[in-house]
Amino acid sequence: MFEVLVEVGPYGLCLYAILGVGAFVFVASELWKKMVLRQLNGEYSGTSNIPPGSLGLPFIGETIQFMAAINGDKGFYDFVRVRSERYGNCFKTNIFGETHLVGNQSLLCASPHHHKLLRARLINLFSSNSISLLVKQFDQLVVDALNGWEHGGTIIVLDEALKITFKAMCKMLLSLESGVELELLQEDVSQVCKAMLAFPLRFPWTGFYKGLQARKRIMSTLEKIISRRRRGLDPNSRDFLQCLLAKDDNSTFDGMHRLTDAEIQDNILTMIIAGQDTTASAITWMVKYLGENEEALEAIKAKQAEQRQLAENTSKKSFLTLDDLNEMPYASKVIKESLRMASVVPWFPRLVLEDCEIEGYNIKKGWNVNIDARSIHLDSMLYNEPNNFNPSRFDDEHFCKPYSFLAFGMGARTCLGINMAKAMMLVFLHRLLTTYKQVIDSDLSIEKWALFSRLRSGCPVQLSRISNIE
Numbered sequence: 329m330f331e332v333l334v335e336v337g338p339y340g341l342c343l344y345a346i347l348g349v350g351a352f353v354f355v356a357s358e359l360w361k362k363m364v365l366r367q368l369n370g371e372y373s374g375t376s377n378i379p380p381g382s383l384g385l386p387f388i389g390e391t392i393q394f395m396a397a398i399n400g401d402k403g404f405y406d407f408v409r410v411r412s413e414r415y416g417n418c419f420k421t422n423i424f425g426e427t428h429l430v431g432n433q434s435l436l437c438a439s440p441h442h443h444k445l446l447r448a449r450l451i452n453l454f455s456s457n458s459i460s461l462l463v464k465q466f467d468q469l470v471v472d473a474l475n476g477w478e479h480g481g482t483i484i485v486l487d488e489a490l491k492i493t494f495k496a497m498c499k500m501l502l503s504l505e506s507g508v509e510l511e512l513l514q515e516d517v518s519q520v521c522k523a524m525l526a527f528p529l530r531f532p533w534t535g536f537y538k539g540l541q542a543r544k545r546i547m548s549t550l551e552k553i554i555s556r557r558r559r560g561l562d563p564n565s566r567d568f569l570q571c572l573l574a575k576d577d578n579s580t581f582d583g584m585h586r587l588t589d590a591e592i593q594d595n596i597l598t599m600i601i602a603g604q605d606t607t608a609s610a611i612t613w614m615v616k617y618l619g620e621n622e623e624a625l626e627a628i629k630a631k632q633a634e635q636r637q638l639a640e641n642t643s644k645k646s647f648l649t650l651d652d653l654n655e656m657p658y659a660s661k662v663i664k665e666s667l668r669m670a671s672v673v674p675w676f677p678r679l680v681l682e683d684c685e686i687e688g689y690n691i692k693k694g695w696n697v698n699i700d701a702r703s704i705h706l707d708s709m710l711y712n713e714p715n716n717f718n719p720s721r722f723d724d725e726h727f728c729k730p731y732s733f734l735a736f737g738m739g740a741r742t743c744l745g746i747n748m749a750k751a752m753m754l755v756f757l758h759r760l761l762t763t764y765k766q767v768i769d770s771d772l773s774i775e776k777w778a779l780f781s782r783l784r785s786g787c788p789v790q791l792s793r794i795s796n797i798e
């Protein structure tokens with residue numbers, strides 16, 4: 329049965345201006361598992377049951393309720409929570425609007441066939457060499473940022489993390505490091521991200537319209553950069569863009585799909601958005617969870633101090649390496665636990681290609697089925713005391729049941745940046761804990777949905793340098 333669910337763009341439902349017109353269905357943990365098992369066993373039997381739930385008003389469906397949840401005090405996930413309490417693990421709803429602000433050639437919007445071709449090209453960029461280079465570059469950015477916090481006082485973790493991850497993405501993708509071009513790009517990307525959550529009205533005063541204009545400017549900047557590269561004006565660039573262009577220009581090209589400039593542009597923008605906001609949000613949640621959990625904080629501090637000592641003893645190198653990160657098993661569990669609890673991408677969609685059945689419910693061609701990763705991550709059948717932050721639950725590598733950890737999605741559309749995201753989180757955590765003592769400042773309970781699940785406060789933290797207090 330599962331083969332009829334095509335994989336659509338990962339954040340398709342929520343990110344790209346809230347889904348296509350039409351019904352879509354949320355599926356939670358038990359159903360998801362059974363769905364996959366049935367797919368494996370090749371079982372399918374038709375019934376005439378439509379999932380419970382409301383399709384709302386004509387045309388706009390339940391869009392108003394969805395937008396209200398996004399802007400409300402309880403957090404955007406409330407939209408899902410309320411309905412799953414009312415209707416059970418599988419319910420239908422209808423949300424208006426479909427825009428592809430990242431572009432029709434993006435991995436996130438491509439048809440299944442096109443997606444396969446694009447992914448086969450892009451996946452090559454995520455080699456261990458690229459990750460090693462990113463670790464060094466990211467470490468440099470974090471060290472610089474941390475030095476800037478020297479004066480003490482309060483910083484907003486989310487704001488700082490967004491700046492660092494944006495710079496890291498632009499350096500890795502385009503070798504853009506500073507200057508007006510980078511600043512304008514940052515403003516425009518942020519406009520596009522906001523527009524993804526706006527009602528899709530194309531009037532000059534709407535956020536949606538401004539997002540479309542920002543997208544045009546981004547495309548024109550990328551066009552100029554590509555043209556410079558093609559004319560050989562930036563010969564020493566070592567970045568993703570250069571790899572894509574070099575392959576295209578290579579006469580002994582290996583027969584893979586050649587990317588057009590439009591495909592390159594759309595996917596560079598996709599990777600900036602997919603990599604910046606998610607990682608920054610995940611870093612923020614991680615700092616919050618550690619700040620609230622004395623035991624885990626003390627455990628990791630002891631381990632990171634040992635790690636620093638080890639690094640100092642064994643070499644005089646200035647920056648962390650991938651090997652250093654591989655020596656941080658407890659920190660890796662902190663990261664996994666933070667990702668589980670935060671569910672930064674709380675659900676991800678698949679488009680139904682043919683009428684099919686899920687758990688006795690008839691699912692129609694053209695609907696989007698959303699896997700509710702958050703309810704899976706907080707399911708007490710899968711995780712003991714799921715609301716407790718406990719990195720040691722991952723002591724046993726085989727503890728996780730299949731399909732129970734979905735922070736990076738699953739299947740043919742799994743996150744391409746998994747290892748990069750984990751590496752960036754590890755670097756940030758290591759540097760923060762070995763440089764500063766932190767005290768979390770204020771109420772962190774309120775969550776907000778920007779493109780991804782975030783803390784409304786951004787997580788204000790008071791810092792004091794460790795060397796000053798020891």
Ligand code: HEM
Binds near residue numbers: 600740742748
């Ligand atoms: C903590 C940080 C991150 C989280 C939680 C995250 C999560 C996700 C999730 C849930 C998906 C959808 C998977 C699915 O539909 O099955 C996804 C897709 C994707 N992510 Fe990430 N991601 C993160 C960081 C990154 C980074 C650093 C990059 C690097 C550029 C990246 C690039 C992508 C891309 C390109 C896709 C689309 C893959 C496809 O459609 O084939 N992500 N991510």
